[in-house]
Amino acid sequence: MTPPPPDRPRGVQSVDRTLDILELLASSPDPVGVTEVSRRLGLAQGTAHRLLGALVQRGWARHDAGRRYAVGPAAMRVGDAAYRALGSSAGPVLRDAVQATGETANLAVLEGTQMVYVAQAPSPHTLRIFAEVGRRVPLHSTAVGKVALARMAPATRRALLGSGPLPSRTPHTVTTPDRLEAHLVRVHEQGFALDDEEQELGVRCVAVPVPLAGLEVSLSVSGPTERMTPETARAAVPALQRLARLLGDSHSG
Incomplete structure (x- = not known):
């Protein structure tokens, strides 16, 4: 998965990046941390943390006590x-x-x-x-x-x-x-x-x-x-x- 080109509209970029994170979580056998998400998708760590937080709020992702993330119940539905x-x-x-x-x-x-x-x-x-x-x-x-x-x-x-x-x-x-x-x-x-x-x-x-x-x-x-x-x-x-x-x-x- 590669980040969208920099000339993409900001809203579309956010959608692409959010979907990249969901696909990464879905394909990972174990929960992943913010640093790994950032590294594997080429995102700034702050951006990865913000998007993961939004996914958690909506139930699309969940995190454990170690702040590692996995797919949440909304994605499963x-x-x-x-x-x-x-x-x-x-x-x-x-x-x-x-x-x-x-x-x-x-x-x-x-x-x-x-x-x-x-x-x-x-x-x-x-x-x-x-x-x-x-x-x-x-x-x-x-x-x-x-x-x-x-x-x-x-x-x-x-x-x-x-x-x-x-x-x-x-x-x-x-x-x-x-x-x-x-x-x-x-x-x-x-x-x-x-x-x-x-x-x-x-x-x-x-x-x-x-x-x-x-x-x-x-x-x-x-x-x-x-x-x-x-x-x-x-x-x-x-x-x-x-x-x-x-x-x-x-x-x-």
Whole structure:
């Protein structure tokens, strides 16, 4: 995030800077202090302190005893409304994904250090994978999470995941940060991610990113490994990418 050009009208500058602060708070895994906000956004410390104070007064930010700031409840309410709207509008795309693949389709959004499912369309099969709307899942062991991680700068990924071993969900989970980093480079290059029984045994999932400004959103299909082989999962990618573009276009502008 960079400060607006100096020739911008003062009122617009203030809006831009306030939104920059909110985006910084939303993307930080831990609360941040005024000095860090000032440094990372190129703001005068007094300006950062004034804007943070205004955000706190309106409930868009909160601060702890150490005067470090995080997103407040007002921002969370807006986020919930945005997720509901996104999930509602994604219905046709998710149903098309089910029709194209025969498997359960999901839409997930990055929230903090987890992905949260905001919409789903179920597979017509009796044996199907179900992830209820509102469920939160890890980043490193899910296809929807790995797609989101692959779009981030390496430093941002490290801040979210930490430097130590990652929790093992199954024997197939990648738990070494260096190995995961190499894997995410491939995910970024190929434009999709596989969860190959890394989150749950017997379940395979493939996900692609949805191009939406300001949000990390993933579109995926999941199925039992007997039906969704690695080849079947990869064959679903072109349809998923087409549908992800349609969903992104419907929310642009």
